[in-house]
Each structure stands twice: as C-alpha cells, then as structure tokens.
Amino acid sequence: MLLRLEPRTQSSKWLQVASPLIAAALTIITAFVLFGALGKNPVVALYTFAIQPLTTLYGLGELSIKAMPLMLCALGLSIGFRGNVWNIGAEGQLTFGAIAGGGVALWAYGNEGVWLLPTMIIAGGLGGMLYGAIPAFLKNRFNTNEILTSLMLTYVSIQVLGYLVHGPWRDPDGFNFPETRIFNEVYGIFPVLIDGTRLHLGVVLALVAVVVVWVLMARTFTGFQIEVGGQAPHAAAYAGYSQKRVVWLSFLIGGGLAGIAGMAEVAGVIGQLQPVISPGYGFAAIIVAFLGRLHPFGVLVASLLMSLMYIGGESLQMNMNLPLAVTGVFQGLLLFFVLGSDVLIRYRIRFASSRREALG
Amino acid sequence: MEGLDTVVAILVGAIRAGTPLVLAAMGELVTEKSGVLNLGVEGMMLVGAVSGFIATVATGNIYVGIAASIVAGMLIALLFAFLVLSLMTNQVATGLALTIFGVGLSAFMGIKYVGTPIEGLKPILIPYLSDLPVVGPILFTHDILIYAAVLLVIGVAWFLYKTRRGLILRAVGESNDAAHAIGHPVMMIRYLAVLFGGGAAGLAGGYLSLVYTPQWVENMTAGRGWIALALVVFATWRPGRVLLGAYLFGGITIMSLHIQALGFNVSSHLVATVPYLATILVLVIISRDATKIKLNAPAALCRPFHPTV
Numbered sequence: 001m002l003l004r005l006e007p008r009t010q011s012s013k014w015l016q017v018a019s020p021l022i023a024a025a026l027t028i029i030t031a032f033v034l035f036g037a038l039g040k041n042p043v044v045a046l047y048t049f050a051i052q053p054l055t056t057l058y059g060l061g062e063l064s065i066k067a068m069p070l071m072l073c074a075l076g077l078s079i080g081f082r083g084n085v086w087n088i089g090a091e092g093q094l095t096f097g098a099i100a101g102g103g104v105a106l107w108a109y110g111n112e113g114v115w116l117l118p119t120m121i122i123a124g125g126l127g128g129m130l131y132g133a134i135p136a137f138l139k140n141r142f143n144t145n146e147i148l149t150s151l152m153l154t155y156v157s158i159q160v161l162g163y164l165v166h167g168p169w170r171d172p173d174g175f176n177f178p179e180t181r182i183f184n185e186v187y188g189i190f191p192v193l194i195d196g197t198r199l200h201l202g203v204v205l206a207l208v209a210v211v212v213v214w215v216l217m218a219r220t221f222t223g224f225q226i227e228v229g230g231q232a233p234h235a236a237a238y239a240g241y242s243q244k245r246v247v248w249l250s251f252l253i254g255g256g257l258a259g260i261a262g263m264a265e266v267a268g269v270i271g272q273l274q275p276v277i278s279p280g281y282g283f284a285a286i287i288v289a290f291l292g293r294l295h296p297f298g299v300l301v302a303s304l305l306m307s308l309m310y311i312g313g314e315s316l317q318m319n320m321n322l323p324l325a326v327t328g329v330f331q332g333l334l335l336f337f338v339l340g341s342d343v344l345i346r347y348r349i350r351f352a353s354s355r356r357e358a359l360g
Numbered sequence: 361m362e363g364l365d366t367v368v369a370i371l372v373g374a375i376r377a378g379t380p381l382v383l384a385a386m387g388e389l390v391t392e393k394s395g396v397l398n399l400g401v402e403g404m405m406l407v408g409a410v411s412g413f414i415a416t417v418a419t420g421n422i423y424v425g426i427a428a429s430i431v432a433g434m435l436i437a438l439l440f441a442f443l444v445l446s447l448m449t450n451q452v453a454t455g456l457a458l459t460i461f462g463v464g465l466s467a468f469m470g471i472k473y474v475g476t477p478i479e480g481l482k483p484i485l486i487p488y489l490s491d492l493p494v495v496g497p498i499l500f501t502h503d504i505l506i507y508a509a510v511l512l513v514i515g516v517a518w519f520l521y522k523t524r525r526g527l528i529l530r531a532v533g534e535s536n537d538a539a540h541a542i543g544h545p546v547m548m549i550r551y552l553a554v555l556f557g558g559g560a561a562g563l564a565g566g567y568l569s570l571v572y573t574p575q576w577v578e579n580m581t582a583g584r585g586w587i588a589l590a591l592v593v594f595a596t597w598r599p600g601r602v603l604l605g606a607y608l609f610g611g612i613t614i615m616s617l618h619i620q621a622l623g624f625n626v627s628s629h630l631v632a633t634v635p636y637l638a639t640i641l642v643l644v645i646i647s648r649d650a651t652k653i654k655l656n657a658p659a660a661l662c663r664p665f666h667p668t669v
Contacts, residue, residue: 329461
C-alpha cells in the first residue's frame with residue numbers, strides 16, 4: 001500500500017480545530033460536483049444554498065430558530081458521547097417533550113395565564129427526561145443496548161404523537177384535520193424578539209444551555225467523571241466512578257434538553273401539535289455533536305452550520321427546483337468527512353513504497 | 361375452518377414479513393463475527409431498496425433489480441469499510457453516519473419513482489406440494505427469495521462452523537491481533553465480511569421494494585434495519601436462531617395487523633408501535649444475563665485494528 005498511517009506521539013492540536021473545517025471544505029467540493037452532475041450551475045447553486053439565505057434579516061432569524069433544536073439536542077448527546085453512552089433517540093425525546101409541553105397548553109385551554117409558558121418549558125423538559133429515562137433504566141437494570149432501545153422508542157414516540165393528534169387531542173373545531181387546537185397566542189407561544197423575523201425567545205434557552213453544559217463538563221467533578229468514564233473505563237472503575245450514574249446523567253440531561261427543544265418547536269414556530277413536528281432534528285444533532293467536537297461551543301457553531309444546510313436546502317428547492325432530499329445527502333456526507341478527517345489528529349499520513357517499509 | 365385459515369394466513373404472512381429481517385440480520389451476523397459492528401443496516405437497506413427499484417423500472421427485469429440492490433448495498437458498505445477499517449474511525453459513529461447518509465441518498469435517488477407501479481416478484485407454487493392442506497400454503501407457495509433466505513442461513517451456518525475459512529473469520533472476530541500474528545489477512549477478511557453484510561442488507565431492502573410491497577416509498581424500511589441489529593443480539597450470534605427470531609418478529613407484525621381485522625377497535629398508530637415495543641422486550645429478556653452476551657459476542661467487536669508490524 002502506498003498510503004500508510006503512522007500514529008502520532010501526541011495528537012495534533014491545530015488539526016483538532018482544522019479537521020471540521022477540512023470536512024466542511026470536502027463537503028462543499030462534493031456539493032460542487034453533485035450540482036454540476038445535476039445539470040445546475042454549481043456556483044449559482046452553492047450561492048443559493050449557502051449564502052443567499054443569510055442575506056436578509058428574516059433569513060438570519062430562520063437560521064437561529066432552526067439552530068435552536070439542533071443545539072439543544074446536540075448538547076445533550078455530546079455529554080453522553082463523551083461518556084461512551086450512545087443515546088441516539090433524541091428525536092423521540094424531542095417528540096415527547098413536545099407532547100408534554102403541548103399537552104399542558106391544551107389542558108390549560110380557557111384558563112391561560114402568565115404561568116403557562118414556564119410550566120410548558122418545565123413539562124417539556126420533564127417529558128423528554130422521562131422518555132430518556134427508559135433506555136437508561138433498561139441499560140442499567142437489564143444491560144440492554146441503549147442504541148437499539150433509544151432508537152426503537154423514537155419510532156414509538158412518533159406513533160404516539162400520531163395517535164394523539166388523530167384521536168383524543170384533535171381540535172374539535174378543526175374539520176377533522178389531524179392537528180390539535182392552536183395554543184393561546186399570548187401565553188402559550190414564545191414571543192418574537194425581533195420584528196420582521198420569526199426569531200423567538202426559545203432561542204435564548206438554547207444559548208443558556210450552551211453555557212450550563214460547558215460549566216458542567218469543564219468545571220465540575222461530575223463532568224470530569226463522565227469524561228474519564230468515556231476515555232478510560234477501567235481507570236474510572238478503579239477510581240470508583242459509577243458508570244451507571246454516567247448513563248443516568250447522559251440520558252436525563254440529554255432527554256431533558258431534547259424535550260425542551262421539542263416543546264420550543266411547538267410553542268415557537270408551529271403553535272400546535274401536528275403529526276410531524278421535526279424534520280429529523282434529533283438525528284441531525286448526532287452530526288452536530290461530532291462536528292462540534294463534542295464541545296458546547298463547538299456545538300454552537302456546528303448547529304448554525306447544520307441549520308444553514310436545512311434552510312439552504314429549502315432555498316435550493318424554491319429557487320432552483322432541486323429536491324429537498326439534497327440536504328439529507330449533504331448531512332450524511334458531512335458526518336463521513338468529519339469522522340474521516342479526524343484520523344489526521346491521531347495519525348500522520350505517510351506515502352511510502354512497500355519496499356522501503358520492509359527495509360525500514 | 362375459518363380459524364384455521366386465519367392461522368395459516370398469519371404464518372404465511374409471518375414468513376414473508378420476516379424474510380427481509382432474515383437477510384439483513386444474516387449479513388450483519390457475518391460482519392459482527394469478523395469483529396466489525398455496522399450500525400448502518402437501515403441505510404444500506406434503503407439504498408438497496410431504491411437501487412433495486414430503479415433498476416427494475418429501467419430494465420423491466422426484476423432479477424436485474426435484485427442484483428442491483430445487492431451491488432448497491434455492497435458499494436455503500438465499501439464506503440463504511442474504508443472509513444472504519446482503513447481510516448480507523450469510530451465504528452458506532454460511522455455506522456450512524458451510514459444510516460443518515462443512506463436515508464438521505466435513497467430519498468434523493470428515489471424522488472422520481474414515488475408512486476411508479478411495478479409488477480412484483482411472483483410466488484412459485486410448487487406442483488402437488490402446494491396443494492397440501494395447511495402445510496402446502498405455509499411452506500410451498502413462496503417467492504424464490506424466501507427460499508434463498510433460508511438457504512443463506514444454512515450456508516452461513518455451514519461456512520462459519522464447518523469450514524476452515526469460517527473458523528479464520530471467527531478467529532479474526534475474537535482476537536484480531538492473534539489472528540494477525542499467525543499470518544491471517546485481518547484487513548482483507550474484515551473488508552469481505554463488511555461487503556457481505558452490505559450485499560445482504562441491500563437484498564433485504566430489495567425484497568421490500570420489489571416483492572413485499574412492490575413500490576418505492578421514502579424511508580420504507582421503517583426501522584427494520586435496526587430490528588435486524590437487535591435480532592443478532594437476540595440470537596446470541598447463532599444463524600439458526602436468527603431465522604426463528606425473524607419469523608417470530610414477522611408474526612408479531614402480521615398479528616398486530618390482524619387485530620383490527622378481528623374487530624378490535626384499536627388505533628392503527630398504537631398498533632404500529634407493537635414491533636418496536638416487542639424488540640425492546642426481547643432485548644431486555646435476552647440481555648438480562650450479561651455473561652451470556654459476553655460469552656457469545658465476538659470478543660474483538662468494535663475494536664480497531666492497526667497492524668504495527
């Protein structure tokens with residue numbers, strides 16, 4: 001083989017920052033080729049995808065509100081991934097947060113007050129937390145694989161939401177559409193922050209979460225224990241750190257944040273419960289977590305980038321008649337490139353002929 | 361007599377619904393036996409499903425479609441193999457990436473094909489035998505892929521436990537360093553095992569889009585790839601048990617569909633949760649015994665291999 005990987009004695013510091021950028025660059029190059037292959041002018045397509053959405057105040061608002069659920073979900077996931085706990089059911093926890101938060105709004109119908117929105121936030125967080133607690137409990141008590149259980153529960157949650165909006169929670173005055181009542185406009189919906197955009201208060205929750213998660217991971221003993229549990233399980237066990245506690249923490253925090261994201265979606269731009277409330281934010285958050293190097297500030301930047309992929313995809317659909325599924329292709333490619341580029345951090349690439357290898 | 365007919369219908373349906381699970385899970389079993397965990401089954405199935413469908417529409421020949429679904433599954437598995445084996449990326453994360461990519465790519469490829477009708481693969485009525493009461497319809501009225509899936513299980517079991525190459529593959533999955541030290545090509549064996557898994561998952565997807573419900577629908581696998589992954593654990597990595605488990609799951613799916621036909625007034629949404637809840641239940645039952653999992657799982661599963669010599 002011509003290409004050889006040589007382990008570095010120390011992982012490269014600057015490549016830790018550069019590797020996501022390399023991945024983003026590779027994705028752009030692939031996009032360029034793909035647009036060309038589809039018979040579109042690649043320069044115009046790239047402009048429409050990545051720059052045009054950012055040229056208006058409205059567009060910047062959209063960027064922020066789509067980054068919000070991604071950020072919240074990815075923050076929670078990154079805690080688990082650091083501790084080697086693989087919660088991939090953020091989408092389901094998000095859905096249950098939306099059900100719980102929306103449920104409160106529907107329950108309060110006719111008696112709303114200032115208390116409603118804070119109660120909905122708490123209910124959303126608790127809903128996601130409870131739903132996240134299921135795989136955590138099963139993992140700790142019965143040793144089940146959390147990847148499979150958290151994912152199965154995602155499929156279940158979407159059906160439960162479908163059942164509710166088609167059945168008991170359907171708007172009685174809604175002409176049989178599978179939707180609930182619209183939440184109270186004053187007390188049940190996040191207020192818009194900037195006129196002319198849809199940017200709402202829910203985005204602030206995500207920014208607060210970034211700081212809280214950073215403090216937890218970088219400044220507390222619990223964060224340290226999670227980190228050790230992930231990087232050196234044997235050392236963690238020897239030091240007496242409980243891996244079960246890490247599983248609980250990862251799922252409860254991750255589920256809670258995803259639940260708040262779901263609640264903020266329905267109390268933000270949607271305003272009611274519908275059969276579909278997320279275009280896969282919970283799954284895209286996995287990419288965001290890795291792209292952000294599992295670091296809260298990295299997640300902040302990565303969620304904006306991922307959000308751009310969503311609105312860029314919509315922009316391509318509207319202006320260039322390209323299918324929305326392009327976004328999904330780019331998302332997958334981006335994660336491949338991120339993971340592939342990370343090899344550069346730990347290994348040096350050497351181009352050596354096999355004969356010299358044998359001699360060396 | 362009507363009750364008996366229902367039972368026969370459920371069993372026939374169980375075998376049909378279980379077959380994509382058999383195919384995908386057998387592929388994953390071989391991959392995992394070589395020490396590689398590929399969580400991208402769902403993505404590979406979707407790409408296989410859409411590719412097989414497109415090839416069938418383009419050529420009008422369903423067998424070309426079946427071949428295309430296998431090849432497509434292998435191609436996308438090759439991407440995974442390169443990342444995980446040559447670049448030593450995290451297997452869990454890369455498998456998730458493969459699923460996300462497969463979901464996006466299949467939706468993108470299939471846009472023009474949603475709603476296109478095709479003629480699905482016809483079942484073969486084996487002469488005389490298919491006329492037998494009860495046994496006839498259950499065993500002898502299936503399409504060729506259902507029989508192929510059973511042969512695959514027998515073939516894999518024979519390969520893994522009765523041949524030298526199978527022994528080497530298992531050795532690589534138990535201890536890659538030891539296998540490397542005595543001169544076995546660990547890298548090549550793992551590449552081949554991942555490709556086999558990709559081909560089988562692609563075929564499983566093709567079964568869905570060409571035979572089970574002959575059409576292309578975005579995300580039509582609906583979690584079956586993940587259920588197949590759970591089946592491998594459920595079967596404690598034994599081929600025969602994969603077959604039984606898959607038919608059992610097929611049966612659960614079909615029975616939940618029959619609940620409404622039997623006149624029970626249950627929401628179709630809640631009925632649709634049954635296979636997923638059953639998967640969780642089965643995982644709980646089988647995983648409770650941690651030692652059993654530990655003894656049966658390939659010891660080097662998920663461990664990267666970097667030859668230093």
